[in-house]
Amino acid sequence: EAEVAQSPRYKITEKSQAVAFWCDPISGHATLYWYRQILGQGPELLVQFQDESVVDDSQLPKDRFSAERLKGVDSTLKIQPAELGDSAMYLCASSFGSNEQFFGPGTRLTVL
Amino acid sequence: GENVEQHPSTLSVQEGDSAVIKCTYSDSASNYFPWYKQELGKRPQLIIDIRSNVGEKKDQRIAVTLNKTAKHFSLHITETQPEDSAVYFCAAGGGADGLTFGKGTHLIIQP
Numbered sequence: 001e002a003e004v005a006q007s008p009r010y011k012i013t014e015k016s017q018a019v020a021f022w023c024d025p026i027s028g029h030a031t032l033y034w035y036r037q038i039l040g041q042g043p044e045l046l047v048q049f050q051d052e053s054v055v056d057d058s059q060l061p062k063d064r065f066s067a068e069r070l071k072g073v074d075s076t077l078k079i080q081p082a083e084l085g086d087s088a089m090y091l092c093a094s095s096f097g098s099n100e101q102f103f104g105p106g107t108r109l110t111v112l
Numbered sequence: 113g114e115n116v117e118q119h120p121s122t123l124s125v126q127e128g129d130s131a132v133i134k135c136t137y138s139d140s141a142s143n144y145f146p147w148y149k150q151e152l153g154k155r156p157q158l159i160i161d162i163r164s165n166v167g168e169k170k171d172q173r174i175a176v177t178l179n180k181t182a183k184h185f186s187l188h189i190t191e192t193q194p195e196d197s198a199v200y201f202c203a204a205g206g207g208a209d210g211l212t213f214g215k216g217t218h219l220i221i222q223p
Contacts, residue, residue, distance in 0.1 A: 040216075
């Protein structure tokens with residue numbers, strides 16, 4: 001069964017450093033989402049792509065976060081510089097049209 | 113924007129009993145309401161979803177009800193089993209839009 005892939009699974013970094021996360025959605029899924037999940041809370045949408053275009057990035061802290069999906073397939077989320085409050089699970093999801101969103105295993109970020 | 117409230121935050125039930133989790137939403141434009149189950153350290157997995165043109169949907173021991181007028185929807189799990197123990201999240205969205213999640217309910221099944 002096809003799954004959303006993410007890497008790395010775990011990342012430890014020091015504050016002020018740059019980090020990057022990668023996501024490969026299920027083949028054929030045009031819509032890709034990045035969510036952030038703080039421990040004990042529900043996922044919060046950071047950015048949504050339709051193919052290579054950003055559809056919604058209203059909740060993305062643009063002073064330090066950036067996201068791209070250059071060829072409309074895989075995507076990268078970057079944080080520069082990382083802050084202590086960025087420690088969380090970063091989840092990528094993809095969907096085909098208005099159907100179910102499938103989540104990847106996530107990248108757990110710890111900022112020291 | 114959308115706001116989703118979820119209750120209770122923790123629910124403990126005896127094995128074999130039923131569990132009910134309730135959510136309310138604020139944006140009348142939302143038309144898609146999924147429920148996700150998340151086990152510790154794992155990804156959220158969809159267990160059931162409902163769209164605004166349907167009032168109730170059932171899949172074996174799991175059912176979801178939607179009241180569009182009151183803007184609330186509920187998850188019902190019958191004949192609970194130990195493997196039902198997890199955190200459950202409700203969410204609301206506009207179909208292909210990003211989802212707004214509730215804060216989650218930690219369901220504990222007591223043997």
